[in-house]
Amino acid sequence: MKILRWCAPVLVALAIVWMADASPALAQADAPDISDVQIDGEYGQFPTYMPPDVSKHGYHVDDLINILHVFMILLFVGWGIFFVWCLMKFRARPGHTADYKLVKAKAPKYLEVAVALFEAFLLVGLSMPVWARVKDELPTEADNPIHVRVVAEQFAWNFHYPGKDGLFGRVAPEFLNSATNVLGLDPSDPNGNDDFVSGEMHLPVDRPVITQITSKDVIHSFAIPVMRVKQDAVPGMRISVWFHPVKTGTYEIACAQLCGNNHYSMRAILRLESQSEYDAWVEEMAKGPAEFDEDDL
Ligand SMILES: [Cu+2]
Incomplete structure (x- = not known):
């Protein structure tokens, strides 16, 4: 019985793959062979590592990506410093025992609210206007x-x-x-x-x-x-x-x-x-x- 329990998911997965392949509803079109087509533009180049942008509006998206990366680097560095500070401050050492009482300090609470507000700004203040410009406002x-x-x-x-x-x-x-x-x-x-x-x-x-x-x-x-x-x-x-x-x-x-x-x-x-x-x-x-x-x- 134990072997059945282990085998059952594998058998079900195999059956699904077999049905998907055999189903006439999923008849598959041949993808055109474009392996020898020369693609223009250099991808992944310093300093942006982005694909080339040959559109009139693409810089809006690129600007947003760049701004978000800068903010994420700041967050990463900030949290990284805090993490290392905690490792040092709360390290095990003679004469100190673990304390399970909740911290009463107000600063972390203010910090969390500030981070939440900032993330709301990223979404509502930065991302949504770009979304509206490049997605919703169709040319006439x-x-x-x-x-x-x-x-x-x-x-x-x-x-x-x-x-x-x-x-x-x-x-x-x-x-x-x-x-x-x-x-x-x-x-x-x-x-x-x-x-x-x-x-x-x-x-x-x-x-x-x-x-x-x-x-x-x-x-x-x-x-x-x-x-x-x-x-x-x-x-x-x-x-x-x-x-x-x-x-x-x-x-x-x-x-x-x-x-x-x-x-x-x-x-x-x-x-x-x-x-x-x-x-x-x-x-x-x-x-x-x-x-x-x-x-x-
Ligand atoms: Cu697809």
Whole structure:
């Protein structure tokens, strides 16, 4: 019986893994092979150790991270000094015995209240305004934004572009087909006629981008380090996030949420281009897949 008690959790875990692999509901998309794509910018360089920032707004996030690190260093050093002081003051030595009476001093109480107030300031005074600026205040149509829908699935990113008419076609789960209609576009909706899907995200620089992020299966997280953007992709929800690229180049998109066995491979490429390069790409993609030609056989 004892051996059963030890084995049961292992057997249950194995059964869960086996069911997850065998379940047709969790059919997995092939992640595109982008291992040979050259990523621009140097990551992890002194003095910031941050990824390059090629966005207009990213410095707000970087400033907040830097300020928080300075405060955390101050706290670490302060508590460290206090810790060493306690070790010395209360060390075991001849003639001293342990005293279990509560300390009556008022200073620690004031200190704790001050720390709590300071932490409230960090949250309400510093973090929330940055959150509101970079997350909630979306650009308006007067800012001429690009709209892209991001549809995550195990283990790939699909970028849904509205085509030249700027209108997204209707999508619904009943139209989903992993080979011919990965977005679930309704064929009867004319707005979707020139919509296209890409495994790479192409964007022009110097225009704001509004993305609507969702997922077809589990929770993923849409992360573009060079844009300082990270947002969960949740099935059944369409969550808007905006950013503003300012420098052309090739960068990396990652999934920042552990989403299954091949989570590590869920990457995509972000190509930031000039407006004319972007227009040419949209023109090409909106034509749809190349026609099957018997002469090619
Ligand atoms: Cu993922």
